[in-house]
Amino acid sequence: MSNLRDRRILIGIAVVVVILLSCTCTLPALGPSAPQTKQTPLVVVVTATPATDRTDEPPRPETKLPQEQIVIDIYKRASPGVVYIQVIDREDEEGGGSASGVVYDREGHIVTNAHVIEGADAIQVYFSDDTVAEAEILGTDADADLAVIKVDVPSEILVPLEMGTSAHLEVGQLAIAIGNPYGYERTLTVGHISALGRVLRQESGFSIAEVIQTDAAINPGNSGGPLLDSSGRVIGVNSYYRPSNPIGGSVGIGFAVPVDEVQQVVPDLISYGRYRHPWLGIRGYALGPEMVRALALSVEQGALVAEVIEGGPSAGAGLRGGTEKVEVPGYPEPIPARGDIIVAIDDRPVHDMDDIITHLQRTRVGQTVALTIIRDGEQITLPVELGERP
Template sequence: MLKRLWLLFAQTVTIAVGVVWTWEAVGPERAPAEAVTKAPATPGAAPAPVPHVTSAADTESILSAAVDRAAPAVVNIFTRRDARRDEAGADAHVEHHVNPLGSGVVVTSDGYILTNYHVVEGISNPKVALPDGKTYTARIVGTDAETDLALLRVDATGLAKIAMGDSTALRVGAPVLAIGNPFDVGQTVTAGIVSALGRHGLGLNNYEDFIQTDAAINQGNSGGALVDLEGRLIGINTAIFSPDLSEGFVGIGFAIPTSIIERVLPSLMAGERVKRGYLGFVPQQLSDELARDLGLSVTSGIVVRQVIPESPALAAGLRARDVVLSIDDVPAVRVNRVLQRIAEIPPGKTVSVEVLRGQKRVRLSIKASVRPLGSLEKESLPPAYDEESAPEDAPEH
């Protein structure tokens, strides 16, 4: 009996397979893959669209087009020293010693070039080489050490300039390209994604809001362009994270976003110092651990680490260990955004600052002044911060 049941089962399976094969061979033409969708989950629901898969050729075309738009505006910055040398029995001749500094980005067709402050710090005679080989002597027209930005000018017109993008529209995972001159090998393009947004607490400058990317950034890339797939500038490549001070790229690079660049650039172009609002306290990011240590009832806000002497904050009664909850009713959540918010306050304007003092909420009125040079009003790094594993400036030479 069991044997007959097994034979019946085997014959049924064989017939079914045959029917399927026949249908595949002579049945109606199958719908294209793009048209195949899952059945609606509920009556009347629209079918879920199938994502379009970009071909390798499409990807190559998109990347190449972005490079074509952006690369002509990315330059090499260097210095050159000429030395006369006399050799026995020979006429004197001139030796040219070139010292590469980093990269830069042309932001206007009449010769304004944006780069990092640390690229040209202490340099009196920077030179600029365009991708087409033309070189110019540049002059530094503006610097802002607080954001690590500097602006150069060359006497040239009709230069290819980069289009400015919107870094506030970026999303983690978005593809990006880094363009610069690493190790002085010549203009180089690397690809990656946006790995994170709003990175701060790195101790690189006073207004940190970095775009993190895994696009390769190395010595010589500082001051170069981070661009989107439209070839638009979304950041200036600035630093890399190098464990054990190895200075090698390990997939963590940082760029200054255009949201900061656009606030600084007008002052740099005018040759003026960037003026910022100032309250006068040293902020520290409030964490769960810090809240427990201080016995606080909140875990979101900014701890006042120190009130700076002779500051508007001190005059208004702000105290160390106060927790800033809001400024003009805008919640204080991340310390880097709070610092940017303070910088945007017009000097002379009075703002309402809500703080938590112990278990009591207090509202203070603080009249902002102009941020002094070398101000201490910057993020206080947590005590556990390990300086030996801190990010390194990408190209110091």
Template sequence: MRLDEDCTKDLGEVIRKNIPFTTRRMLFSCSVMYSCYHSSRYFSAQASGDPSVTIEEVTPPIFPSGELFPSEERVVKLFEKNTYSVVNIFDITLRPQLNVTGVVEVPEGNGSGVVWDGEGHIVTNYHVVGNALSRNPSPGQVVARVNILASEGVQKNFEGKLIGADRAKDLAVLKVEASEDLLRPIKVGQSSFLRVGQLGLAIGNPFGFDHTLTVGVISGLNREIFSKAGVTIGGGIQTDAAINPGNSGGPLLDSKGNLIGINTAIFTQTGTSAGVGFAIPSSTVLKIVPQLIQFGKVVRAGLNVEIAPDLVANQLNVRNGALVLQVPGNSLAAKAGLLPITRGFAGNIILGDIIVAIDNKPVRNKAELFKVLEDYSVGDKVLLKIQRGDENLELPLILEEKSS
């Protein structure tokens, strides 16, 4: 014992003689701080209990859950019925990555989809498989992995083969070879009868958490959606049901469990839900998906004329209507008598026809012309109202397939 005390005194003398006071103070402070932050490594926890009480005495009473409220029961049953119609989709060209914290990061190309029919057709967003589509795959080529939830709660994996895709509406159709008992088609509702304030429910795969339900209301209608596919889609549904990365391609349902939209985008500055989500209305989905299944593409009706950009039209003092820039000689528009911009003998510009309405639906600019034409099919006969110089004319015309 005496030897230990002598060694301690000698060590203290060496420290005092060789290490300055300020350095000694810093060493002491660092050791105290380290001990505070890492105390569990060096000191056993000093727990105080009360051995005079029993576990039963300190356990609070537990109350039975009881029956759900009718509104809760309705939402629960709606989810349980429709969750099997929702699939998880993984772009085969993307892989999850492990970040420095050990958390698996879900690639942007992972999303959701819905079972469309018993033939194995799956509807999702174009941008969910956009990376694979950017490589120009052939119809029938595998572009994604599709996980379908079986009744026993197990996810079953299938190859998702490309059937067709439409970037303009941010929609794509895949096909899986799955047994009929696994395929539970979603019921499609009518988005045209939606009202602001009614219930909206989203099921999807946010951040890789499969079959997640979020509930909100329809916050707005006829919104313009700025999709991740790089296009603007009209007639969008706005909802405050939380929509996050991974929800894209999943269903937005009404209170009856009918599909009223395909979730596609969020308005956010952080990348996560800010209570402003958007869905492509089922009325649009119903126009696009059957064509993708039948033709592998969308056949759109058009005039097949070139319309001047709004900037050019404004420079030519055209403030209302769509200015016809060029008319192909073999087109139905040329045969109907539609006139393009030309030049006079002196080199001056002679304005072409200005389309101001189609079947009494007003056309104020180029974008509105294309929007009005979306309601028509190839072969439909329309009545154009045009301005030609100082004249207002009506011109009947048959729509043909819009050139790509």
């Protein structure tokens, strides 16, 4: 009996010990504070197995938005057709500069900006496969800010970019620029078409019409590179205009020469080394409310012909310029008045001189245009054969 009683006592003691040990393990989790923080390392044991299991799981595939994939694919396809241009100019304090270019065909023709290669003593072209070639200048057109250079490399190195059209662009479309800003090769920036139909005055006094404005970053070195649409086609050749702020760099306003102008000018630069711009040979002003009142005009919109250049196409056709000068509020100088007012060209309404410039950009030297004019209160149609801009 005593042995049985002793065994029962031992079993009871063991049960009490187990219960006490269980309570000891759970008490720290039940209390409002953590006085037994020294025991917390015991918790680490339970995390080992799940951590090992997670490392065996296959990595999740990266997800890209459809628009991101479009841009990625365009960059991979178009980047080899964008070159880095290094210009050596011994008279320049910095020794030259860098820019971008578009591979135009497999004959070695590369399109860039005219201002990029101005004054160049030597030009080096760097391709995406690290090929470096010397380039020669075939032709330039400062008024359109376009130039063509040529390299002699194997045709397999040349990846011509597909040319699109700028005729049907809309504000809001995706605009993708690839170039070499500040010497950083094949940099991509993305934005949208911010505006269309801009007319930019050149230092020569003439203008580029139908220029594309974009908020894709265009910085020094992007000049001459392509502006692409969402299909990867060239819609313009980027041209950098230094902002007036002292910081420099992109301010969200970049410009590109429209590809339709490129397609019109470049073949002539390749064949003849220059482009013959059509020319009317006039100077004029857009009609405004103050001018209409001051000159007592019978129409409220159009382009007032202030001067007809002697010996020019319009002079030969009989167009008349101003015969007397009149002070007009808001104008710094007297306006040559009493000249013809152009209200349409080839039946396209004319609101200002920019409309005439834009239309002429679509024509050729030797082509005849019909000017609808107001003279002494009467409407007249006057044919003018376009000459070559001097």
